[in-house]
Amino acid sequence: MRKTTFFTVGPSELYFTAEMHLKEALRRQIPSMSHRGTAFQSLYRHAAGHLRELLNLPESYYILFLSSGTEAWERILQSCVEKRSCHLVNGAFSKRFAHTAKELCLETELIEAPDGSCCEPKSMLLSNDSELIALTYNETSTGAMQPASDIADLRKAFQDTLLAVDVVSATPYLTFDVEQVDSLFFSVQKGFGLPAGLGVWIVNERCLSKAVKKQEKEMSLGSYHSLPGLIEKAEGYETPETPNVLGIYLLGKIAEEMNLKGAAQIRKETEQKAAILYQAIEDCAYLAPFVKEKKWRSKTTLVAELQDVAYHKPLMDYLSSQHLEVSSGYGKYKDQHIRIANFPAHSKEQVERLADALLAFKKVEV
Amino acid sequence: MRKTTFFTVGPSELYFTAEMHLKEALRRQIPSMSHRGTAFQSLYRHAAGHLRELLNLPESYYILFLSSGTEAWERILQSCVEKRSCHLVNGAFSKRFAHTAKELCLETELIEAPDGSCCEPKSMLLSNDSELIALTYNETSTGAMQPASDIADLRKAFQDTLLAVDVVSATPYLTFDVEQVDSLFFSVQKGFGLPAGLGVWIVNERCLSKAVKKQEKEMSLGSYHSLPGLIEKAEGYETPETPNVLGIYLLGKIAEEMNLKGAAQIRKETEQKAAILYQAIEDCAYLAPFVKEKKWRSKTTLVAELQDVAYHKPLMDYLSSQHLEVSSGYGKYKDQHIRIANFPAHSKEQVERLADALLAFKKVEV
Structure with a gap:
């Protein structure tokens, strides 16, 4: 056929070597591997190291594993926002990011642009109340991609506000400097050409500090995937739950090959x-x-x-x-x-x- | 080697046909399949149908997909408890279920039993304030399994309280009548012999009603994996996010084979x-x-x-x-x-x- x-x-489409790596994973019995052992730690370290190189991420950024990009919407808002987030909305997925904030009982400020366009950061008059600005770099519903210069402008204009960028359907194609943003996230079934069921959430120290502050106020950050909890495990190259071990293995292999290119x-x-x-x-x-x-x-x-x-x-x-x-x-x-x-x-x-x-x-x- | x-x-250990099904999935290009289409709906329906048969679940129970058993702890408490849950604790995993409730800022009532034993429901003097009783059928940390008769006794004694049973490391080996419990959940890397990265959450109408009531009070049920949101999608054999499609496919195949036995x-x-x-x-x-x-x-x-x-x-x-x-x-x-x-x-x-x-x-x- x-x-x-x-x-x-x-x-x-699967990445052209994904099938080969999957069969190799079976030969190596990766799916039976314990998630509490040095073999898994090596696998996490390998994947994170190659992602760091590929995305040009400074050492100070944490690389965490979730189960989808959709989960990342929830987790970043849950851990890093106490009261109010601001959302640049220019299509269905950026709108769902904003809707996630509402579902978490947060106040939201929306900056909207017509479908097929992007919000113009220069024209924004954001209030200073929002703790986080959520931006969708590539709006999959309309095919609009935010220019790198807009992200640089946003960063300059709002230095004290966390800037979280959904890069789900773009990564590894990123034209902006990742150091300008505090958090970014994606899932592997798009740009990495892998089976769905794994999300990657990247955060810097500012996100962690914000989460710790929220936690100190005895506000809930969710449970097993709270940012401090995820980072505590990630520092030992582990995850709080039994993760998609096979997905992490495959992501490491594909990222390694992408780095060769x-x-x-x-x-x-x-x-x-x-x-x-x-x-x-x-x-x-x-x-x-x-x-x-x-x-x-x-x-x-x-x-x-x-x-x-x-x-x-x-x-x-x-x-x-x-x-x-x-x-x-x-x-x-x-x-x-x-x-x-x-x-x-x-x-x-x-x-x-x-x-x-x-x-x-x-x-x-x- | x-x-x-x-x-x-x-x-x-992988189930003895898991590798064969994985290779067949690659031949059939399952990992590239859209999660918004009739092919995926068939795959969900197939897996849910075979799980229903295998676990002897009445039609009235919903079969939902999460990413892990750990996630199920969070979701059931988040959707079905407003204020207080009661936990039967006899080891590390039942304790983490209780800890999840604390992380979600719920009040918890603990009934504890020494490691290597089970709580005796007959001796329980639960207050009537708890909205949900959480029980770990098989405590993986100590190897203690709750007798079926205890679950029947609990059901009789607390008819108006939701009864949620963690069956993570037991399913498909269940000795109790599933109709006696309102919710149960497991992950696929244990009894189903599959790669990790997929959880199954089963709930009845009572859980849904409770979640809807909580929602009506404008309390947050989380976001994309709130119980009403999951069920709304499940009724059309879909999931809110791009799920672990390959995992769902494999689970359906293994459950089908288990039903032959x-x-x-x-x-x-x-x-x-x-x-x-x-x-x-x-x-x-x-x-x-x-x-x-x-x-x-x-x-x-x-x-x-x-x-x-x-x-x-x-x-x-x-x-x-x-x-x-x-x-x-x-x-x-x-x-x-x-x-x-x-x-x-x-x-x-x-x-x-x-x-x-x-x-x-x-x-x-x-």
């Missing part, structure tokens, strides 16, 4: 492949980039709007017949958009094949 | 294998069952105490040389105990090999 190439925005090369290839795809989208009369401003166009999850919703099903069917899968639009855009992942797992050849298929469909149907 | 047989109490047969085999192991422990002059009362001896995680801590390292080394791994004692018992898992993944032949090795060590060393 011919395998499908998944350009879905996550879960997505180098983060700069991955960024360059990602941009080249994105250019190929945006060119195809613009060359297809029936498609157009949903994000109109080029500076906001995501390089990792590209969203194209269809001239006519009637094209949606025939296009998806045609791509499936070519063993290619892309994602439908998100929510109300289900039939109006297609979303295309452009992760390190997607080779230039696969991207060209998708671009050709998008153009071929045009020739057939329009 | 000869493979080790893991009798560790979890992560433990049947829960009654699994219980019988578990008891036979436990008898072989306890016999060996009693026949070894240097070992004795830690749990003195036979009625409390766990059938799934057997704990043996060493006559002398000096035997600990030589014994572990000897077993390793025989490609057998058991767990050390928990916490302060690290060098005083060994803990042996007896899960469905462990064949009678493997159990006999371990029993022989325990006896052979005696001949060599004493």
Whole structure:
């Protein structure tokens, strides 16, 4: 059976060596390994070390394991905010981050931008009451990516406020300096091309201090995944619970291979492949980039709007017949958009094949 | 390289078909499958259906996916308790369940029993203020298992209180009637012989009603894994976040195979294998069952105490040389105990090999 190439925005295509590493993990009996022993500690240390190198993270940042990016929304708000968080909202996922704060009974301040755009930090008049600014670097629902310069501006403007950045559908493609943010988090089924079920939460000392202060006021930080609890275990390369050991092993292996290529090369290839795809989208009369401003166009999850919703099903069917899968639009855009992942797992050849298929469909149907 | 047989109490030996199913999952590209589509819904339905059959769960119970048993401690307290929970504590894990309640700023009532025993429900004079009674069916730290009749007695005595049972290191070996409890939960790296990173949380309508009442009072139930939120998604065979799709697929496959054998047969085999192991422990002059009362001896995680801590390292080394791994004692018992898992993944032949090795060590060393 011919395998499908998944350009879905996550879960997505497995990284080209993921299957090999999974089989090697079985040979090495990694799934039977105790999470309380030196073998697991080595595995955590290996994964964290390679992530630190890949993301250019200073030693002072902690690398913690959760079960999803969704969990990270909860944990950062639960541990680092006592009363009020501010959210830059420009699509469904940044909105869910804000909704998480409401569910935790926090006050929220929303700065909203229309779908397909990004909030402009320069125009923000934030009150000083928010303890944390939540920003979604890459809004998977609309394909809008916040420019690095905006993050730098935000940092300058709000030096005393924690800055937490959702990098779920971008990592390892990060264009901003991670030292400018206090926390970032992602899950492995997107840019790392791995099976879902593992999230990575990165925090600095400022986050920890804030959590300790909250704890000293006898406010709850949740339980087993409170930030101080996670860090206490992480310092010995352990986790509070039995974690997704296999996922951590695989992440370490993929991060190690990505380091052989180098983060700069991955960024360059990602941009080249994105250019190929945006060119195809613009060359297809029936498609157009949903994000109109080029500076906001995501390089990792590209969203194209269809001239006519009637094209949606025939296009998806045609791509499936070519063993290619892309994602439908998100929510109300289900039939109006297609979303295309452009992760390190997607080779230039696969991207060209998708671009050709998008153009071929045009020739057939329009 | 000869493979080790893991009798560790979890992560433990993989179920004998787990590797085959994992490779089949790769062939079928399960890790790239969207969690928002009919294929995933089928997979959830399949796993839940087979778990329902295996555990003899009425249709009215919801089957929900979390990331660990540890998470289940948090979620059930967060969703189903407003003020006060009561905990039967007889070891480190039941104590951590109680500690979770404290971390969530709940009042806790503790009924404690010495290590190696179980709380006697008949002697309990619980106040009526507790909204939930938390019981650990199998205390992995000490190898004490609560008799089924105690659970029946508790149910009769406290009909209006939610009864939540931690079945982490026992499932699918359950001797009590699940309809007597309102919630139970486990993780898959123990009795199901799967890689860690998936928890299963089972609840009835009473738990949901309690959660809805708490929500109506505008108290926080956490966020993405609040009970009403989980159930809303589960009714459409989905999860709030991108879950461990591969884990759910594997769990469905293993539960399906266990159903071919049947829960009654699994219980019988578990008891036979436990008898072989306890016999060996009693026949070894240097070992004795830690749990003195036979009625409390766990059938799934057997704990043996060493006559002398000096035997600990030589014994572990000897077993390793025989490609057998058991767990050390928990916490302060690290060098005083060994803990042996007896899960469905462990064949009678493997159990006999371990029993022989325990006896052979005696001949060599004493």
